[in-house]
Amino acid sequence: MTKTFFLVAMFIGSAISAFGQEATISGRVTYSQGVALHDATVQIVQTQRSTRTDESGNYTLTGIAPGRYTILVHLEGFADASRVVNVTAGSQLTYNFELKIASLKEEVTVTAAGTEQSVFDSFQTVNSVGGARITEKASTSIGEVLESETGVAKRSFGPGSSRPIIRGFDGDRVLVLQDGVRVGSVGSQSGDHGEPIDPLAAERIEVVKGPGTLLYGSNAIGGVVNVIGHHSDDYHDGFRGYFTGVAGTADKQAGGSGGVEYGIRNWLFRGSFGAQRTGDYQSPIGRVPNSASRSTTGSFGTGYYGDKAFFAGTYNFDIRRYGVPFAALFEEHGDEEFGELPEVDEEIDLRLRRHNFRFNGGFRNLENTFISGVNYNLDYTDYRHKEIERAEGIDEVGTVFDNKIFSYRSVFEQQKYGKLTGRFGFEGFSRNYEINGAEQLIDGEIKHNAFSVFALEELNFDRVKFQFGGRIENNRYAAENPELLDRNFTGFSGGAGINVGLWEGGTAVANYTFSSRAPALEELYNNGPHIGTVTYEIGNDDLRRETSHGIDFSLRHQSNRFRIIGDVYYYRINNYVFLAPQDEDGDGEIDIEDGLPVGRYEQEDASVIGAELNAEVSFTKYLGAFASLDTVRSKLVDRDIDLPRIPPSRARLGLDFQYQGLSLRPEVVFASAQEKLFPLETRTAGYGIVNVGGSYTIGRQHVAHIFSFNAYNLTDKLYRNHTNFLKDLMPEIGRGVRFGYTVRFF
Numbered sequence: 001m002t003k004t005f006f007l008v009a010m011f012i013g014s015a016i017s018a019f020g021q022e023a024t025i026s027g028r029v030t031y032s033q034g035v036a037l038h039d040a041t042v043q044i045v046q047t048q049r050s051t052r053t054d055e056s057g058n059y060t061l062t063g064i065a066p067g068r069y070t071i072l073v074h075l076e077g078f079a080d081a082s083r084v085v086n087v088t089a090g091s092q093l094t095y096n097f098e099l100k101i102a103s104l105k106e107e108v109t110v111t112a113a114g115t116e117q118s119v120f121d122s123f124q125t126v127n128s129v130g131g132a133r134i135t136e137k138a139s140t141s142i143g144e145v146l147e148s149e150t151g152v153a154k155r156s157f158g159p160g161s162s163r164p165i166i167r168g169f170d171g172d173r174v175l176v177l178q179d180g181v182r183v184g185s186v187g188s189q190s191g192d193h194g195e196p197i198d199p200l201a202a203e204r205i206e207v208v209k210g211p212g213t214l215l216y217g218s219n220a221i222g223g224v225v226n227v228i229g230h231h232s233d234d235y236h237d238g239f240r241g242y243f244t245g246v247a248g249t250a251d252k253q254a255g256g257s258g259g260v261e262y263g264i265r266n267w268l269f270r271g272s273f274g275a276q277r278t279g280d281y282q283s284p285i286g287r288v289p290n291s292a293s294r295s296t297t298g299s300f301g302t303g304y305y306g307d308k309a310f311f312a313g314t315y316n317f318d319i320r321r322y323g324v325p326f327a328a329l330f331e332e333h334g335d336e337e338f339g340e341l342p343e344v345d346e347e348i349d350l351r352l353r354r355h356n357f358r359f360n361g362g363f364r365n366l367e368n369t370f371i372s373g374v375n376y377n378l379d380y381t382d383y384r385h386k387e388i389e390r391a392e393g394i395d396e397v398g399t400v401f402d403n404k405i406f407s408y409r410s411v412f413e414q415q416k417y418g419k420l421t422g423r424f425g426f427e428g429f430s431r432n433y434e435i436n437g438a439e440q441l442i443d444g445e446i447k448h449n450a451f452s453v454f455a456l457e458e459l460n461f462d463r464v465k466f467q468f469g470g471r472i473e474n475n476r477y478a479a480e481n482p483e484l485l486d487r488n489f490t491g492f493s494g495g496a497g498i499n500v501g502l503w504e505g506g507t508a509v510a511n512y513t514f515s516s517r518a519p520a521l522e523e524l525y526n527n528g529p530h531i532g533t534v535t536y537e538i539g540n541d542d543l544r545r546e547t548s549h550g551i552d553f554s555l556r557h558q559s560n561r562f563r564i565i566g567d568v569y570y571y572r573i574n575n576y577v578f579l580a581p582q583d584e585d586g587d588g589e590i591d592i593e594d595g596l597p598v599g600r601y602e603q604e605d606a607s608v609i610g611a612e613l614n615a616e617v618s619f620t621k622y623l624g625a626f627a628s629l630d631t632v633r634s635k636l637v638d639r640d641i642d643l644p645r646i647p648p649s650r651a652r653l654g655l656d657f658q659y660q661g662l663s664l665r666p667e668v669v670f671a672s673a674q675e676k677l678f679p680l681e682t683r684t685a686g687y688g689i690v691n692v693g694g695s696y697t698i699g700r701q702h703v704a705h706i707f708s709f710n711a712y713n714l715t716d717k718l719y720r721n722h723t724n725f726l727k728d729l730m731p732e733i734g735r736g737v738r739f740g741y742t743v744r745f746f
Helices: 002-021 131-136 142-146 327-332 521-525
Strands: 023-031 041-044 049-052 058-064 067-074 081-087 092-094 097-099 125-130 152-155 163-166 174-178 202-209 223-229 238-248 254-264 267-278 293-305 309-323 347-363 371-391 394-414 420-437 446-461 464-479 487-503 506-517 527-530 535-538 546-558 562-581 596-618 623-636 650-659 662-671 687-699 703-712 736-745
Touching: 023 081, 041 058, 049 058, 081 097, 125 131, 125 142, 131 202, 131 238, 131 687, 131 703, 131 736, 142 152, 142 163, 142 202, 142 223, 163 174, 163 202, 163 223, 327 347, 446 521, 464 521
Parallel strands: 023 092, 023 097, 174 223, 535 596
Antiparallel strands: 023 058, 041 049, 041 067, 067 081, 125 202, 152 163, 202 223, 238 254, 238 736, 254 267, 267 293, 293 309, 309 347, 347 371, 371 394, 394 420, 420 446, 446 464, 464 487, 487 506, 506 546, 527 535, 546 562, 562 596, 596 623, 623 650, 650 662, 662 687, 687 703, 703 736
């Protein structure tokens, strides 16, 4: 009995001692001159433990083991704030946070590792663009919004069709997601095909640079763009919502987007609607004909959010029409830069619509199991766009593109086991693709089915972290036309990274990635004149898988006054797929068919090398500065030929004036001449432009008003975007101002 009593006493004493070793973190979350923010989420990133602020903005986190953690504060509609803290045994720590509406950078990403984490702690480099910045850059297409981000350019065939280019990668090598799910469009393989996404309806846009193949598939060999909407992933009582309106001068822009969310008894009901239009924009040498666009979008849904389980259903629609400038003159695409804009007798527009149905849910806070949580998505998209030929005011449908895709994805979050955390899952989709009409590049329907399994694990030793994972993916193509080959591709992607804390706030990150990409449907089967690539395309159903070896090194520092992220990267891509100019008659000139140069999809080894720098500094409470640089070189290795439409080197320098709710940011943007050219490609001159952005926030406890403006190209500089298919015909937009107003209630 005495021995038993002694053991019990030891156990109780140990428990009390262990409890005494745990720490507490508390504080207050405010914005705009001390206004309390209630219902903000305060999270310890490494453990995923979180709490919410009360009506006075106060929070408390208890039972924290000693260690080094990142505290992340988030409230929808505000720029996130984070802080790295060192917790000692039994300490009582106080950290207050002040959130802002206008911010140069967001602090959180959910895309890089499949779970919420700090941008600074991510193994991959991430650009996270918040709602205020999106409003300043507002456009009908996401390429226009993201073009000034470090390492990101825009591919376009006019403003309505612009799409992001990441580190020189374009098309099927850049995956666009909406709330983590494939959009289901056909924007990747044609310069005149846009993405059916309304930027004004986004809370933030995350750009993950470098191969995202481990979590998202072979389409992400260059990077991932994830557009995240204004919605909560957890229950809240009462109303939250927003409304944003924009207006612009150089393109006669007008538009708005609004949404509301209401929570009662663990149920959330949400809805949003937006509409936007632009006219033909003014360039320094005149109006660019048929560059106008308009769009209408909406989303409606409901969901149940319990402590252990949740589910939600949503319907989204997107209807838009935009012009394709000078499409009727595409056969005249030549070597000269026009001093004035040519006239066109016929106009070509794209009219698209997208219906999307989504069901998602999961389980969380699971105990006594290997799995701590599960998330799943079922998604169906019916996408169609029509190419409209308009002459003398009469519309005639030329070509119809149909793309129907059903996708599914499930991710399992592991319980922390010692130093090990991670997630694994599976996903797949079934796609039916068909073209009918004048530009029928593929004869008959193509069915594309994909399935993959993946895992991403992390070992955390405080100052040193390791990440490793792999993915096996199968892609199958079945052609209705018996003259086309059915193809089946299975590939493995894998990677490993190390994150080392060098000093207080300083980190070095190194990654190695082996990635596989199955050839795109269009690369295998397209055959015919294609305005969207200014080429008579010849597909190649004998193409093999692309494989790439990538090395990425990042050096980062973050403190209260200074933040810098520098990256260098190198990718060696075997069997790189590209459109190779053809000269079958051997006359030394590229063949012409239907007024277009003939290109066949072929494969050679390629390399991509580049560097990026992003820095911010606060000189005083009221004055800061920012700078960014990026450069990339891509070429075919064996023949030492540069790849087409690679962005030139760029630099962006600016100041950030802050006073209470006012933010003012003048900047200059420089781009070098692009003289590293692919055959048939023309040189683009360097340029420098001046912009000024700004915002003013009026904050109250339950509402915030944000007034913003963006004055762009103030010197009315004539310049051309090298990654625009029509750069020799169409200059970029001239001098103009865009105004925005946003109200958020919470």
